[in-house]
Amino acid sequence: TFGDNIFFVTVSSNPNLERIVQELHLRRGSKVPTLGNEVNAVKWLHHFLKEQGQNPLLVLDDVWSGSESLLEKFDQVKMPNYKLLATSRSEFPRFGSSYHLQSLDNDNAMKLFHHYASLGDKSSDIPEDLSRQIVLVERCKGFPLAIKVLGGSLCRQPIEIWTQRLNEWSRGSTVHDSDDQRIPAAALIDIWTEYYDLDEDAECIANLYKLSYRSLANLVVIRKEKVEKVEKVEKKEGNQYYSEHFVTQHDILRELAIYYSKQEPVEQRTRLIIDKCDRLFPKKLHNMQVPDVEVLVLNFQTNNYALPESVENMDKLRALIVTNSVSPAELSNFQLLSSLSNLKRIRLERISILSITKNPIELKSLQKISLFMCNIGQAFTNCSIPISSAFPNLEEINIDCCDDLVELPADLCDLIRLKKLSITNCHKLSALPEEIGKLVNLEVLRLRCCTDLVKLPGSIEYLTRLHFLDIYKCFSIEELPERIGELSGLETINMGQCSRLQELPYQF
Structure with a gap:
């Protein structure tokens, strides 16, 4: 009935209407508005739902008790066939009828546990002591997410780890309540690269995939287009785009990490x-x-x-x-x-x-x-x-979803150590400095989804170390600089969905 018009947003313990509305636009791949207040947020919510056409279903997940004022804002939206579904551990009777979901019974809980404890591999070692498994699963109280986290954390672990977990929970520990909070992968990259002395951003993403495979975290990519298509274009090391990667983690694991850090x-x-x-x-x-x-x-x-x-x-x-x-x-x-x-x-x-x-x-x-x-x-x-005096050793600039950015200052081109310049989803950016050719060490130039950008400066021909150029969804660009073909180091150019760009320069 709803087709592709189902939109899922986690509310959690700190409901924020502005954040939710911005997240809806971000997930749909549309312009992310700067709201400023709840009045504008409600207007943009109406605008978003109208854009989706008929039969939109909005799912607000993990709505906490005391969030009635937030639900009122969504309930006030009057549109034909618009439906709102809220999942919660509390009831909100004045917003409609409630449907009580039952927790898993023991048989289904054990089946789910076995699936994640073995990752679907029947050859994986799971302790044969059934009573040991039952005690662990019973502690999850039938909550599917808790069972998933437990099974994933024990997958392929030696019997000693199983025994340790059982002993801990026998002393009263338990698994309860779930609360996922979205964390930008780009923020984790900055933290881990410095804290663990990693050399490449890709190492951080690889670690996130490992955590995801073990059900210790979820790695989510928010893109409208197929992820595989874009990743083929960005296969070269150092060209990966992670601004649309987000991480969620079960609150049990998050609280555990916080607990140990506070020791x-x-x-x-x-x-x-x-x-x-x-x-x-x-x-x-x-x-x-x-x-x-x-x-x-x-x-x-x-x-x-x-x-x-x-x-x-x-x-x-x-x-x-x-x-x-x-x-x-x-x-x-x-x-x-x-x-x-x-x-x-x-x-x-x-x-x-x-x-x-x-x-x-x-x-x-x-x-x-x-x-x-x-x-x-x-x-x-x-x-x-x-x-150039404020940041003389700057090597990378990332600007994402900054709606009021119209132009870049010319003296940015004096940052001669700059290797990566990424300006994405800045829809009002109309021009780059003509002096951009002075960035002689620039290797990656990403201008993805800068929909008002009209052209690339002619001086781009002097960026001899540039090996990756991304103008994906730069709808307003009609032609490329005549001498762009002289970029001897250029290996990849991503110009998908540049609908006005009809032909390439003769020398390209």
């Missing part, structure tokens, strides 16, 4: 994750001494936010991830990073870049910066410090 005193931790729903940090966090921290992840939900003063003393910090779950926020205290000589990677999500560039700083060790759904505007145009 060490804060002062001795090398990884530090801080979640805040307001802009104020407790005084102890501002004053804490954590000199061994190498990776810092800050998650918050507010329109104004200040980095904790303790960041200034994190001398070993190599990667910083700052994520806001609402509309782009003002970020202050950024100047605290100027003294960190080991900081190599920064990823900012939903941040107003203008709030940072008002008081620009030099980050001489920075090698990679990623901006996702940030407000950029003219932030880099009027800086008192040239970009």
Whole structure:
């Protein structure tokens, strides 16, 4: 009945209408709107559902108790044949009738457990002691996801691991409640590359696939087109595009990891994750001494936010991830990073870049910066410090889903060490700097889904080290530079769905 018009979104414990609406557009491959408030979010929700035609089914998964205000927003949508389905461990009687799903009985629970414990391979070793298996499965209380995680974690493990798990659960541990939260794979790449000294992004993705095969995490690719088609084009090492890869993890495993990380005193931790729903940090966090921290992840939900003063003393910090779950926020205290000589990677999500560039700083060790759904505007145009002076060793720039980016500043082309420039899903970007030919070390230029981009600068012919060019879904490009064929190092060009590009240059 619904065909391809079924849309699945996980709500979880922190319902956010703006995030859900943006995620719907992202999964459909359409322009991701900058919303700012719930009124605009509701308007864009109507717009999204109308675009899907008849019979859309929207599934809100894992809706927690107390989320009635969120359900009201979706219930107010009046469209012919529009259906809303919410899954929850709580009932919401004023929004319609409820259907109670029963947990699995023992027989089906055991069958599901055997499937994931053996990965479908009947030759895999599963302890013959049936009573041992029953005790483990009973602890899952018939929840399919819990059984899947348990089976996957024990697959191909020696009998000692089975015994250890049984002993732990005999002391009262259990498996309960599920809550998947989506994590950008690009953020994990930044964390793992620095924390584990990995050489390539592909190594991180390979590790994610391994975790997925063992049911310890789920790797999801949000793309409208077939993944296999795009990956054939991007088969060359170093060309992979991971901005549409996301990871979800069962809350049992997430809480277990957090539990073990908290066994060490804060002062001795090398990884530090801080979640805040307001802009104020407790005084102890501002004053804490954590000199061994190498990776810092800050998650918050507010329109104004200040980095904790303790960041200034994190001398070993190599990667910083700052994520806001609402509309782009003002970020202050950024100047605290100027003294960190080991900081190599920064990823900012939903941040107003203008709030940072008002008081620009030099980050001489920075090698990679990623901006996702940030407000950029003219932030880099009027800086008192040239970009090349602020980031003299920058090798990679990633800008994704920044809707107000219209043009890049010309002095960006003075970043002579830059190897990768990725600007994707920036639909208002209309032109690149004519001076782009000065980026003589550039190897990868990705402009995917920049739908207003009209042309490529003629100076691109000087990018002799460029081996990968991606203009996929750049609908407005009608022709390529005449001398693009002189790019001797170019190995791959992805120009799928460039509908106005009718012919190639003579020398190509």
